[in-house]
Amino acid sequence: KLVAAPAGTKPRPTLAGPKTIPVPSKALNDRVGVVRGDITTLGVDAIVNAANRSLLGGGGVDGAIHRAAGAGLVRECERLGGCATGAAKITGAYRLPCRRVIHAVGPVYDPGEHEASETDLASCYTRSLELAAENGCRSVAFSALSTGVYGYPSRWAAPAALSAVRKFLVDHPARAGIDKVIFVTFEKKDVDAYNESLPIFFPPV
Numbered sequence: 001k002l003v004a005a006p007a008g009t010k011p012r013p014t015l016a017g018p019k020t021i022p023v024p025s026k027a028l029n030d031r032v033g034v035v036r037g038d039i040t041t042l043g044v045d046a047i048v049n050a051a052n053r054s055l056l057g058g059g060g061v062d063g064a065i066h067r068a069a070g071a072g073l074v075r076e077c078e079r080l081g082g083c084a085t086g087a088a089k090i091t092g093a094y095r096l097p098c099r100r101v102i103h104a105v106g107p108v109y110d111p112g113e114h115e116a117s118e119t120d121l122a123s124c125y126t127r128s129l130e131l132a133a134e135n136g137c138r139s140v141a142f143s144a145l146s147t148g149v150y151g152y153p154s155r156w157a158a159p160a161a162l163s164a165v166r167k168f169l170v171d172h173p174a175r176a177g178i179d180k181v182i183f184v185t186f187e188k189k190d191v192d193a194y195n196e197s198l199p200i201f202f203p204p205v
């Protein structure tokens with residue numbers, strides 16, 4: 001039985017479940033992982049930066065990536081003309097051990113517009129993987145986009161991220177492109193959120 005919400009209250013977001021029940025697949029599970037550590041140290045093909053629309057660097061992981069990459073990165077970013085929320089752009093990696101940096105602009109979380117925030121966040125993950133694949137990157141490490149100063153609660157950001165990544169991996173077999181996606185974070189709250197959502201989106205075989 002449906003009960004109307006009291007006037008003036010907003011519907012609360014629920015843990016976004018998958019739209020279809022994911023089929024267990026070891027091959028899919030082998031393509032994802034969670035790492036607690038510093039994304040600037042990873043020798044993967046591409047790391048995904050939690051950038052802002054200017055693409056000119058900022059705090060958090062963005063600052064750490066620019067510091068580690070050196071001034072060449074901001075000079076290349078200056079030529080990109082910024083980036084829209086929900087989109088991503090790719091650059092070289094300069095002094096970083098990875099090969100490319102993908103700069104994705106996550107949403108500033110708005111609790112009154114949860115679905116729009118979720119759409120923008122999912123789009124960052126999908127667009128980043130498309131860019132990686134187009135540029136021959138087989139291993140991709142994601143920052144926990146929007147979960148720092150942009151305020152997206154980790155318990156909702158993780159399922160949005162995993163849902164988008166799963167859909168991409170199902171649609172794009174490993175032999176054709178990306179074979180490893182790693183979720184990297186400093187924070188216990190993000191690790192906990194990924195570990196809670198992983199068995200939902202990548203069920204154990």
Ligand code: ADP
Pocket residue numbers: 037038039040050051059060061062064065106143144145146147148149150151152184185186187190
């Ligand atoms: P946003 O502005 O999109 O919210 P932040 O950079 O503030 O992005 O935070 C994104 C996440 O990245 C946070 O969980 C933060 O703790 C984490 N983080 C910060 N520095 C690093 C780093 N060097 N490696 C991995 N994760 C990092």
